[in-house]
Amino acid sequence: MNRGRARRFTVLAATLFALVMPTSLLAARNANAQTQADLLADIQVLASDDFQGREPGTDGESKTLRYLARRWFEIGLTSGTNDPAHEWFAPVVVIARVPDGSTAEFARKGRHQILPPGSILMVTSGNRALVRDAPLLFVGRGLKASLGRTELAGRVAVLLDGDMTDSLRQNELLAAGAAAVLTVLDGDRTLENVIGHRKRSGYALADDATGGDLEGFITDKGMAALLKGTALSLKALEESAARPDFQPLALDITASLEATTHETRITTHNLIGKLPGRRPDGTAVLFVAHWDHFGVCAEPPAEDLICNGAVDNASGVAALTAVAEKLSAAPHPPDRDVYFLATTAEELGLLGAHAFAENPPLPLKRIVAAFNIDSDAIAPKGTALAIVGRGMTKLDPIIEDVARHERRKIVANDEANVYAKRQDGWALLQHDVPAVMVESAYGDLPRLEHFFNTDYHRPSDDLKHPIELGGAAEDVDFYVALARWFGDIRKVPAP
């Protein structure tokens, strides 16, 4: 071989090298672009105005479920309900409760205390709750260890307002024996806020026990009127509550309180598909994404009335479908069954996921791992993954093995855990199913928080502007790898 030839060979080798390397990179880039296109195709349908924001119990639900079930059937999944009476669609009955009637009468030394109109609201989670002539007991900012059941029994606990959404203190007082709890609003929070919050949170599964509780909210002006003629003022009560030696104080006022609730039943559905395993042993890997969103969520004169939920969570359902498609198209399925669950009523309080756990298609302890996918269309390609629910299951080290194998980075801290309770995986975790979210969306929290502060839960979470699918497409490949790894009975032995 002469030098000329050698040089030519070197040049040729370098050229080949230059061609070969970019080709594999190019292939990866093309594959990512193809996955992005596949995701977008599903999101375009699910987040279209035609699907009316995918609200449980509406025509938008029928369209969503019909579309997904057809997609999953064509991909090659089978029904995963394991219930011949309900193939594919597992019914979930949700009860919507809206405050209906509210009456409150107060008396002091045998005389009625008159309150300004619109200054008090009584609510219950049941159909009807009432107390008659119960004495008021001022408890300051909450339940004190010194405050016993006997002291609270039959009394209406009067509580100073605290956190906007935390009803824990009210619940604690009711659990400790109070006949009712009356919260004095601090002026920042109005009765309209309370009613609005109740409307959004008054959902439960039909099987859940509710009722018996009686909660009230009174404005600061209402409370001032109530204390008129007594030696006390609201300011004096607030000051006494702030003292370290504060003791509950009987108010020498009695109350007759009643709340009733208007109840609507919504029959909705979880969609459950299954990719049968190559060597099924009764255990399974589960992938989850909620299909529901808020439906028509604004009122005229606003122009855009539909909460299309393109990111939340058409993107997650599209990713779920893409994982099923890739696994099904591969030459061999994993050893274990892989279940695909599109939940309903996540936005109403993770209700579909709870219903799944209460009536599962297989014993929950046979679920090796569950991966929820929520609002994945956030981060660009190359973003690290975060585990939401890190440290809460035994899955982390295995997920990290898969990440190493797939050359994906995982965020080393657990900052994303602040979102752990806001996703379907949490409902499963409450039933001891090892469930996490592993997403690039949570690997870039500032970007995610920007979404929360802008389009999230608003009509603008739609496709009128482009959404980022680079990270989601990479995540799909990672979920496929997770399914293969956790689906391998040698790599991950049955629990």
Ligand SMILES: [Zn+2]
């Ligand atoms: Zn949401």
